[in-house]
Amino acid sequence: MSVVDKVAVVTGGASGIGEGCVRKLWSLGYMVEILDRQSEQATRLADELNLSSNRVKCRYVDVADSHHVEERAQEIWNEYQRLDVLVTSAGILESSANILDMDLDAHDRVWQVNYHGTVHCARSFGRLMRTARCGSIVTVGSTTSFVAFPLPAYCPGKTAIRRFTEILAVELGRFGVRVNGVAPTYVITPAMQAKIDAGERDPEVLRNSGALDLLVEPEHIGEAVAFLCSDAASAITGVMLPVDAGFNATIPYRTYAGGVPWRDE
Ligand SMILES: NC(=O)c1ccc[n+]([C@@H]2O[C@H](COP(=O)([O-])OP(=O)(O)OC[C@H]3O[C@@H](n4cnc5c(N)ncnc54)[C@H](O)[C@@H]3O)[C@@H](O)[C@H]2O)c1
Structure with a gap:
């Protein structure tokens, strides 16, 4: 697969899952633009990758600010x-909460960054792709895009991203632009590690929640994103692809009321 001269924008590319996507797309030969609000960390990653091939730039953005995102999109279009490719990985995690007792400011912030941030980026960069009549957008959902968790802002927000991905795929399909999403299971990123350190996630549950004996890493998500953006996926649009080591299948299976016929060999 040759991608020389192709341009990829990764929001949230300074850390975690976004960083995994940046590294993978860069390794495939893309020019990569990291859009993140952590400028120092983004610069550190760009400097590291540019030592071997000078194809990474970074720009400050707050994805919750639509004007900001639009400015960055115009800058990038003017330059290249x-x-x-657009990957929308900028996002924040949430602490478990009851809906009736939750802090509304924290709730709104999760929606502003995760859902509205995705909309702002897909809208500004999607317009450029519509004009160019090509491109691939990959949103970042989660296992919470499919089933309920006690995360009253995060879970509905990720479910909305799944539906948004489908709607945008239909809207942009006739312009030759594909829109898909990846839905990772638990991934130990700096954000997830902070939740573990704060006692808000149990690492044992996190490690044993899938069908495979595998801890999903940011690199696995980068691989799935690269596939969705490649010609190998030219007939795929409007899907939210679980990258979950079997999490979605495992949870209902393990809770079957008839019991599970485990057999160890
Ligand atoms: N870690 C997991 O287990 C997991 C699982 C499923 C989905 N996700 C999703 O993956 C995405 C990345 O999460 P992560 O775990 O890699 O977190 P992370 O904190 O390691 O990385 C997130 C990046 O997004 C950036 N960011 C946050 N808010 C921003 C804003 N307003 N504007 C611009 N940049 C912003 C941060 O600076 C950071 O670099 C999120 O959307 C998250 O919901 C994570």
């Missing part, structure tokens, strides 16, 4: 006159 092309845009091939």
Whole structure:
């Protein structure tokens, strides 16, 4: 697969899952633009990758600010006159909460960054792709895009991202632009590690929640994103692809009321 001269924008690319996507797309030969609000960390990653091949730039953005996102999109278009890939990984995690007792400011912030941030980026960069009549957008959902968790802002927000991905795929399909999402299970990123350190996630539950004896890493998500953006996925649009080591299948299976016929060999 040759992607020389292709341009990829990764929001939240300074850390975790976004960083996994940046590293993978860079390794495939893309010019990569990291859009993140953590400028120092983004610069550190860009400097590291640019030592071997000078194809990474970073720009400050707050995805919750639509004007900000639009400015960055125009800058990038003016610089390259092309845009091939957008990955929307900028996001924040939430602490478990009851809906009736939750802090509304914290609730609104999760929606502003995770859902509205995705909409702002897909809208500004999607317009450029519509004009160019090509491109691939990959949103970042979660296992919470499919089933309920005690995360009253995060879970409905990720479910909304799944539906938004489908709607945008239909809208942009006739312009040759594909729109898909990845839905990771638990991934130990800096954000997830902070939740573990704060006692808000149990690492044992997190490690044993899938069908495979595998801890999903940011690199696995990067691989799935690269696939969705590649010609190998040219007939795929409007899907939210679980990258979950079997999490979605495992949870209902393990709770079957008839009992599970485990057999160890
Ligand atoms: N870690 C997991 O287990 C997991 C599982 C499923 C989905 N996700 C999703 O993956 C995405 C990345 O999460 P992560 O775990 O890699 O977190 P992370 O904190 O390691 O990385 C998130 C990045 O997004 C950036 N960011 C946050 N808010 C921003 C804003 N307003 N504007 C611009 N940049 C912003 C941060 O600076 C950071 O670099 C999120 O959407 C998260 O919901 C994570």
